[in-house]
Amino acid sequence: MTVAxxxxxxxxxxxxxxxxxxxxxxxxxKISAITEPTDLIILPEMFTTGFSMNAGKLAENMAGQTVNWLLEMAKIKNAAICGSIIIQEENQYYNRLLWVQPDARIFTYDKRHLFRMAHENGSFSAGKSKLIVPWKGWKICPLVCYDLRFPVFSRWTKQEPYDLLLYVANWPEKRAAAWKTLLPARAIENLSYCIGVNRVGKDANNIQYSGDSAICTPQGNTFFLPSHTEAVHTQTLSHNDLENFRQRFPAFEDADAFELQ
Known part of the structure; x- marks a missing residue:
């Protein structure tokens, strides 16, 4: 079956x-200003607050304002929309990625790898499993920021295949070289498209963010958005090109088998 x-x-x-x-x-x-049709809108990590550890003050629940806003935006644009916010659930706090569809279906992923250098692991609970969402015939694996540094967790397998790996982030400028290196690396090693969406500006902790959001092909060719400026970019990904490349270069057939414990 041909996938659009x-x-x-x-x-x-x-x-x-x-x-x-x-x-x-x-x-x-910014979303209202998108004029061309789109299937998926991607926002950064903690897009309502910045990368704050003030979870008790800022947390929402799954019936809160931001979830309802996402439902409204998805319906208006007839597109899925994703990004992470601070969620409280059963006396625990999560850096939770929300995937919201125009049919009002919601999928969630709780950030697995918490950034200990900012004490995120002291403010939030870690997720236990990854998410692969079926959307428009594609299989999409959304992850969050620091997850980018842990390739085993994001590895494409025959048991959990996907076509697009994406990371929403608040990734500081001082580590931009790692961001720009690891995004295409994840695309190459998984024979998958890979997208990273980051913020710009400076937060209250005096941390600067350069953006450098990107779209990477399975071959590692990468298109970066401009640094240090707000941007909205729409691009079309070809599933046919992806499948043709995988058939010509099926490196996953030689991958090592493993299980996560």
């Missing part, structure tokens, strides 16, 4: 620190 191309829109914003209302206002404006 997938059109994706990357939103690289400057976020207001711990200011949900302002961030939702800004993102509503």
């Amino acid at each position: 191309d997938l059109t994706v829109t990357l939103i690289q914003p400057e976020l207001s620190w711990e200011n949900r209302a302002e961030n939702l206002r800004l993102l509503t404006q």
Whole structure:
């Protein structure tokens, strides 16, 4: 069966620190300005707050304002939309990626690898499993920021195959070289498209973010959005090109078998 191309829109914003209302206002404006049809809109990590450890003050629940806003945006644009926010559930806090569809279906992924250098592991609970979402005939694996450094967790397998790997992030400029290296590496090693969506600007901890959001092909060819400026970029990915490359270069047939414990 032929799978249609997938059109994706990357939103690289400057976020207001711990200011949900302002961030939702800004993102509503940017999403409303998308004129071309798109299948998937991707927002950064913690897009309502910035990368804050103030979970008790900022957390929402799954019936909260941001989830309802995502449902509204998805319906208006007739597209899936994803990004992470701070969620409280059963007295625990999660850096939770929300995948929201125009049919009102919601999928979630709780960030598995918590960034201990910012004490994220002291403020949040880690997720236990990854998510692969079927959308428009594609299989998509969304992950969060620091997950990018752990290739075993994101590895394509015959038991958990996917076509697009994506990372939403608040990735600091001082480690931009790692971001720009690891995104195409994940695409190459998994014979998959790989997308990274990051923010720009400076947060209240005086950490600077350069953006550098990117779309990588399975061959490692990478298109980076401009650094240090807000950007919205829409691009179409070819499933046919992906399958043709996998048939010509089936490296996964020689991959090592393993199980995560």
